Amino acid sequence: MAVRAEAKAGIVTSRPRDGFQWVVGIVASAVPALLLLIVLTLLQQAMPAIQHFGLAFVVNTDWNPVTENFGAAPAIFGTVFTAFLALALALPVGVAVAVVLAEPGHTTLRGFVGTGIELLAAIPSVVYGIWALYVLAPWSYEHIEVPISEHAGFIGWLGSPAVRGLFNASLVLAVMILPTLTAISRDVIKAVPRGLKENAVALGATWWETTWRVILPSARAGIFGATILALGRALGETIAVTMVIGNQYVIPQTIFQPAYTLASVIANEFTEATGTLYPAALIELGLVLILVTFVVNMLALLLVQSSTRDARRAV
């Protein structure tokens, strides 16, 4: 263990602790301390709502500031639904781009595509929001939602299209999580041992057979990790979703109708919340969101780390 650690970069000291290590170690502790402080602060601020509603908060579907009866169920539904629909839309595209980026050769094209995807990640979410609101959502309403509901509207959950709603929010989310999905999947696919691929080709497998039956299956755990990480991003995305989801605090009957997510309820209502119970309920929504993303992110990190480590060991 010690030998392996020494082989990596970094000072390996004979004396286990020196003054500098203490100083930078304490500065670095700002990160975990901050994380703890965020959770504790939100917990403390949400306390009135937690005590008042108890566990029923997560199943209650009502959100009424007048009677001060608050429940998180519609927002949790909207958050989870949009995130999963976005993943379903983005996953095939993201993996395809990752496969193309991980292939050797064509460096110019690859550099172009890679830069494009990374710029996609750099665009602020509010710019996606205004684009989705004025361009994507009207287009998707006319060319995707209306045709689908005309031809398949007899299936209950594919009816009543709307410009702002669950589906269009998922569509813009899919675009936004694509870079996360692609970047990590590419690294994972690149980490697949070359021997595996060479063996497949030597046995006479075509490019497609090599990719589909050898490379993707051995990168499976890592791609799954990338998917979960993208899920975490999708769950927490606020502004772009707020602009196109339609802001109706209900569990909608069809996938096109207006709804709400945890993050967008907070973004829209927090500055107007008065009294003690109303802001506390909003902060409890934030607490639910933060805890869900923590669990999702930890799971994703474990999956990505273990899959790239296994691949490295196999080489």
Next chain:
Amino acid sequence: MNRNHRRTYVSSAGLGLMYVLTLLALIPLGLVLWFTIAKGLPSVIHPQFLFNSELPPCEPRCPIVSQAGIGHAIVGTGIMVGIASLIAIPVGVLGGIYLAEYRVAPWSNWVRLASDVLVGTPSIAIGLFAYAFLVVPFHHFSAFSGAVALAVLMLPIVTRTTEGAVALIPNGLRESGLALGLPRWRVSLQLVLPAAAPGVITGALLSVARAAGETAPLLFTAFGAHILEFDPSGPMQALPVTVFKYALLPYKSLQDQAWGAALVLIVMVLSINLISRWILRRHIALAGQL
């Protein structure tokens, strides 16, 4: 033979499909850039748009050239991102040095895990935290609380990119410094850090670009303002907040301003991004020569 023909055919079709999906992935980038430029440019070409502050909406009868502008939002974004950088970059760089130089220390694994989790924390939740921590005790919105929220967002990015850059520096440099009798802090800060500077600067610039584009943490911390403000203890406007608020209002003139502000924002963020990329590429070219 027939079967092999089919296999080759399937393979080419599969490859073609992958390239089609790749093109599909790039379409949104083109569309976002195109519409932002096409709809934002008519506002931005008037110089006063960048310097004036907001005027009330003039619907239904607007003069052909509106006097309204987003000067206050540009200044606000500059001030808040500046304060956030002053907080997050020094702390993040030192934290990153700790992670890279003492990667065997057990505590560094916890710091690494915490920063990976903090990167994934929804920005709206960080806004709630800054609100509870810095707005509630002082009973009013302030640009400073917004800057702190942005700093929390930037910190894990700076930490992890600094770690990556510092860990790339070969051990020979450290060993020669130690062999000359330099204390460890001088080895880390005066030998290793300058050698890793391009990577560290890239990370810092990326975090600045990320913070400049964030809306959610500012909504209930900096809140927004209608006039030019320089005082960080009061509310202040920011570019992304301008886009968010104006885009949802029913006035055509304000929606045009939102597109203009979006164009300014995207030009700012993408140019910071491309500059940082260029620095890194030059660094890699230099490292190849060594």
